[in-house]
Amino acid sequence: MEAVIHKQIETLFNILPRWTELKDNFHEITIFQDINWIESWWHYKSKQKKITPYIVEIKQGNNTIGIVPLYCSYKKIGSFLFRILKPIGSDLSDYLFPILSKEFSHEKQLSLAFEKILEDKSSWDFIEWVDIPEHSFFDSFLNNHLLKKSSLIERNITHNCPFLNLSRDIEEVKLKFDEKFLKDIHYKIRKLNRKGEINFTKVLTEHEIEPVMNKLFKFHCQRWEEKNTPSRFRNSEERKQAIIAAKNLFKSNLLHLTYLSHNNEIIAVHFGMSDGDKLYYYIPAFDVKFGKYSVGNILVYNLILQACREGSGIFDFLRGNENYKKQWGTFNKFNVRYVFFNHSLKSWLFKSIYFTYNSKYLKLYNQKFIKNRLLAE
Missing domain, CATH: 3.40.630.30 (Gcn5-related N-acetyltransferase (GNAT))
Structure with a gap:
């Protein structure tokens, strides 16, 4: 050797x-x-x-x-x-x-x-x-x-x-969520449903990647516009790199790009990855106009359900100690x-x-x- x-x-x-x-x-x-x-x-x-x-x-x-x-x-x-x-x-x-x-x-x-x-x-x-x-x-x-x-x-x-441990028994996984937090998500889903149809969609073809990623960039820039650290996606090279990364992950069958739509309008996007065993929560973004409906949490909720259906054992929230992650019943590592x-x-x-x-x-x-x-x- x-x-x-x-x-x-x-x-x-x-x-x-x-x-x-x-x-x-x-x-x-x-x-x-x-x-x-x-x-x-x-x-x-x-x-x-x-x-x-x-x-x-x-x-x-x-x-x-x-x-x-x-x-x-x-x-x-x-x-x-x-x-x-x-x-x-x-x-x-x-x-x-x-x-x-x-x-x-x-x-x-x-x-x-x-x-x-x-x-x-x-x-x-x-x-x-x-x-x-x-x-x-x-x-x-x-x-x-x-x-x-x-x-x-x-x-x-x-x-x-x-990270959150998953199983194919979705109801068992839901028991790990904060009860009040889950009730609020269901309440917001009902409110949105009264105004139109909500759909959760996973990107399955390469030609869908760029338009969905462009929505993510738009939402990300809007969300961080008033912050001290503006979105890195204001930079064209950053956007280009993220699209190339997404397309390369697609080639390896590792891309998990999903979005939430309301009346056929995309309102939240998640650029993530999945290797079959884990779903990685990488970059989310949502339309600030729908912020009062907690569409970011609704997106995560659908992602977790999707990961259970796909047989993933772990939903990995990746780096960050944000409080909202605790409400999903996560463990720290x-x-x-x-x-x-x-x-x-x-x-x-x-x-x-x-x-x-x-x-x-x-x-x-x-x-x-x-x-x-x-x-x-």
Whole structure:
């Protein structure tokens, strides 16, 4: 068994298996490791800023048995240019794993990969691996095999990712919902029904994707127009990327794009994913004119019922600790974040800046100064 570092993105697309093989033969895979999802991410991210691939391939003879898909980004602080390794999929993906064959020990594969990365420390100054599910095989490996052995590694719990356990018995699932909350949804559905017909529809053909996604963009922009953080879909490149991602997921049979209509007018849209076992609640949006009818909650209600009918075992709300998610009877699970430094002078310098910037004291009293003066790019 050996590990090889590649710095051409084509290598990743040549060695990364398709979804059906990934799902059956690799550890704890989610749709965020699908080749079509990663390809759309790379196309988008590489147009945004300068990044270079850093792919660690684990081989047994001539066969690829593991992939650690990283990329290198660059941050300038003063006169220093720091090189930061991150997992491919960062920012737009909720769960980020290395891709490791079930046929071989994941501990052995990961040990080999990280030995190779550490040997190549002249190529990087800092590693930031976000959105690792807590207690997953990857978190357990990093925690037990690396964190306890080195002061150059830090672990933090980050995002809550609530989930709802499902079954084919829809009435049993409904018992998990907050009773008052469910009554209100039924009341709002009756009010809408008195004014016209409500339909819940799943997109089944590729030519439907773009017009439905355009509705999502419109609603999302309207919803966030008055907020301090306007919708990212005001940007044409963001809209283009989301449509490409949706079409790529469709190719892998992973897209779960649905909408709620009233009198044949679309009033709410959800861009999500499903792998058959889980339905992922990714980006919802609704027409603000129908806000008083809680159409966002009506959409989620129909999504959960649909997931039960499709045989999904989990409805995953993904990142975010919003209160409305609790009313569906969810359980909490968390993502963790690891940061790694090495023994080089530049890495020690970045470590000093990093911990200064992230100290609780400076977060409360002086972070704005640090951000503007020390971390200006």
